Amino acid sequence: MRLSKHNQERRFGGFRREVPLPSAVDADNVEAEYKDGVLHVKLHKAQEALPKRIAVKGK
Amino acid sequence: MATDMSVTQNEPQGAERTRGGRVYRPHVDILEMPEELTLVADVPGVKSDAVDIDFEDGVLTIQGKVEPRYAENVNFLLCEYGIGDFYRTFRVSDEINAGGIHAECADGVLTVHLPKAESARPRKIAVKTAS
Numbered sequence: 001m002r003l004s005k006h007n008q009e010r011r012f013g014g015f016r017r018e019v020p021l022p023s024a025v026d027a028d029n030v031e032a033e034y035k036d037g038v039l040h041v042k043l044h045k046a047q048e049a050l051p052k053r054i055a056v057k058g059k
Numbered sequence: 060m061a062t063d064m065s066v067t068q069n070e071p072q073g074a075e076r077t078r079g080g081r082v083y084r085p086h087v088d089i090l091e092m093p094e095e096l097t098l099v100a101d102v103p104g105v106k107s108d109a110v111d112i113d114f115e116d117g118v119l120t121i122q123g124k125v126e127p128r129y130a131e132n133v134n135f136l137l138c139e140y141g142i143g144d145f146y147r148t149f150r151v152s153d154e155i156n157a158g159g160i161h162a163e164c165a166d167g168v169l170t171v172h173l174p175k176a177e178s179a180r181p182r183k184i185a186v187k188t189a190s
Contacts, residue, residue, distance in 0.1 A: 009086040010101050022136055037103035037167015038128070 023049040081143030085123070085169075093181055096155070096173040102145045103167035104128065110164050112171060114157050119149045121169065154179035 024046035031042040085100040098121075102110070105123035113120040123145040151173065159174035 007087065007089040010088045010099060011086075019137075036106055037101075 082146045083143050084147050085145045098171040100169040102169050107164040112162050114160055119151050122146050
């Protein structure tokens with residue numbers, strides 16, 4: 001493949017995406033970080049979605 | 060009139076596996092400006108100090124190292140994006156002033172400036188009027 005001097009492979013535009021979430025999240029506790037062209041969004045699971053340990057009482 | 064200032068890609072397409080992990084071939088735009096060729100590459104996740112640019116025997120090599128983004132054994136619910144280093148080489152013709160090549164990297168976009176050699180720059184010829 002020969003690249004001409006007006007080679008254009010990159011796409012230009014904004015980004016938008018909606019992602020369905022698999023479990024309930026704490027909407028008031030969302031962290032986001034953008035660095036070097038990479039966006040990290042951290043969505044904490046809602047209390048009801050966290051695994052629970054059930055204590056078994058002995059007799 | 061355009062000079063033949065071609066840039067040719069050397070290596071095959073696609074991601075390759077090396078011992079260090081995956082290596083991707085970044086998408087690149089090349090623009091001709093009056094004084095230089097400008098090469099723009101998408102290298103998301105590459106910090107500016109993790110870019111290596113070499114020019115040797117007419118071959119320009121751009122490399123970007125990407126640090127691992129996740130802990131090992133992460134349980135992915137969705138994984139569409141491959142993480143790896145970036146690598147690509149170009150054959151550049153003689154009309155480039157190799158000593159003047161410089162680059163910057165910001166927000167995951169690498170820009171390499173390849174100044175044209177004096178002989179390849181557009182020139183205005185002054186026309187003297189006979190007095």
